[in-house]
Amino acid sequence: MSDLFGGDVPSTPNEQFEDRPLADRLRPKTLEEVVGQDHLLGDDGVLTRMIKAGRLGSLIFWGPPGSGKTTVARLLADQVDYHFHQISAIFSGVADLKKTFELAKQMRANGKKTLLFVDEIHRFNRAQQDSFLPVMEDGTIVLVGATTENPSFELNAALLSRAQVLSFKSHTHEAAEQLIARAEELEARKAPLDAEARRALYEMADGDGRALLGLLEEVYAATGEDEVLDQKALEALVQRRAPVYDKGQDGHYNLISALHKTIRGSDPDAALYYLSRMLVAGEDPMFIARRLIRMAVEDIGLADPQALPQCVAARDAFHMLGTPEGELALAQAAVYLALAPKSNAVYNAYNNAMRVAKTTGSPTPPKVILNAPTKLMKSEGYGDGYQYDHDAPDAFSGQEYFPEKLGRQTFYEPVERGFERDLQKRIDYFKRLRLKRQTGKS
Structure with a gap:
């Protein structure tokens, strides 16, 4: 079971x-009422087991x-009878943290542990x-940080x-x-939506429980x-809520990664889906x-020499047509790449050549x-003995071009x-010719 929404309770008790x-x-009002996060709060959930074991350590809650x-x-x-204290990394600075830690120390001296909840913890800089670390290690606080961003990239390794x-x-x-069923019970009224509108409401909320109930509240009102x-009628009333997608953060990188891997995996339908997801979310075409273009040279390469021109042409077509017509050119390129034969041979060859170039010093090319x-x-x-390939049989001299060293x-x-x-x-053909030119053996 998981909770459906986050946020603060009202500050005015009356x-x-x-x-x-x-x-x-x-x-x-209890963990048992939370829905959607069974992997954490179900009978075998991680948090359930922590509570039963009586060992609650510091946690990072990562999610949308x-x-x-x-x-x-x-x-x-x-549940564990800790003092709950909440701060937001957006509005807190070093002075606020010092006050918070001092308060936690006082609570601890009075026999009460503190669960410090830090919202948007990824907004704190490295020093913050x-x-x-010290107050986590000495038991002054149990930290629970919340973030919508990938902790691997946004949080310090030490933390x-x-x-x-x-x-x-x-x-x-x-x-x-x-x-929705809970809302209907509370309002003593069925949600005023037909089946299609009800499904549309789910999509508008995009997995956000708080947003779902906010939209439903507008509908009731x-x-x-x-x-x-x-x-x-629903869309006219509440408008359409954009999907969760921040072009500088996880959603952006997740979808482009999905597009790249579906093209590499030769699945044109999945590629079109993720391309559409990005365009709907407002990604820069x-x-x-x-x-x-990158996929064309990394995953198709010379297995289909037309892949790169197709993508460059799609880019140029978008410049000429603009939106919304130009998106079709991108879709065509994505389908072409997905169905093209795949090869990363040039990609691997380039990386290997770069490795050798970086690790073998600066040997002089042959003087020839x-x-x-x-x-x-x-x-x-310098230049002695150079053979002009166009004058050689088969336009191939077979000279050695790598440094002798x-x-x-x-x-x-x-x-x-x-x-x-x-x-x-062709490679095999030139290899045979080179051997023949250099050794006289066929």
Whole structure:
């Protein structure tokens, strides 16, 4: 079970229950009421086992907005009888942290442990994150940090080594249906939506329980007792909420990674889906075009020499057509790449050549292929014996071009797919000719 939404409880105790937002009125009062995070709070959940064992260590809650991170932290403190203290990394500085740690020390002296919940913990800089380490190690606080960003990239290794990362999941349709059912019971009224509108509401919330209840509250407020909205009327009423996607953060990198891997995996339908997801979320089409070009040279290469021109043409077509017509050119390129024969032979060859270039110093190329612009260089043998390949039989001299100190190297090894099968035949042909020219053996 997982909590459906996060956030703070009202700060005014005397506030009328009916005046509070629906999401707040439905906030779980115990961990058993939390829905959607069974992997954490079910009978065999990680947090359930921690509570039973009586060993609650520092934790990092990683998950999307509205998945219940704040609520679970608050209920967790109640469950183990810790003092709950909450701060936000957005509004707190070094002075606030010092006051918080001092308060926790006082609570500890009075026999009460503190669960310090830090919202948006990834917003703290490295020095601020390091300041938690001493008070975590001496038991002054049990830290529960919440983040929507990948902790591996956003949190210090020292902090991560002292805390267990728990992943919160977006709400599924099943979890969202439980929320709506609770709202219907609280409001003593069926949600005024037909089946299609109800499904559309799930999609608009995009897995965010708090957003789902906020949208449902708008629907209740705007409809009469017997009124039922269809999907079109729902969208006109609440507008469409954009999917969770931050072009500078996880959503951005997750979707481009998905697009790249589905193209590499030769699945045009999945590629079109992730391409569409990115466009719907407002991704810059030129970013997509650049990534498609990269995929063409990394994953297709010379197995299909037309892959790169297709992607460059798609980029140019988008520049000419603009939106929304230009997106079709990107879609065509994505499908072409997905269905093209795959080869990373050039990619691997380049990386191997770079490795050798970086690790073998600066051996001089053979003098035979060096120009001799001065008399001194000519007298030193620069250019002596060079054979002009166009004058040689088969336009191939078979000369050795690698530095003598390095010796002949092989970097490019074509695969047995697409055009690279023909390229392998050419390589084998020139290899035989080279052996014949250099040794006289056929």
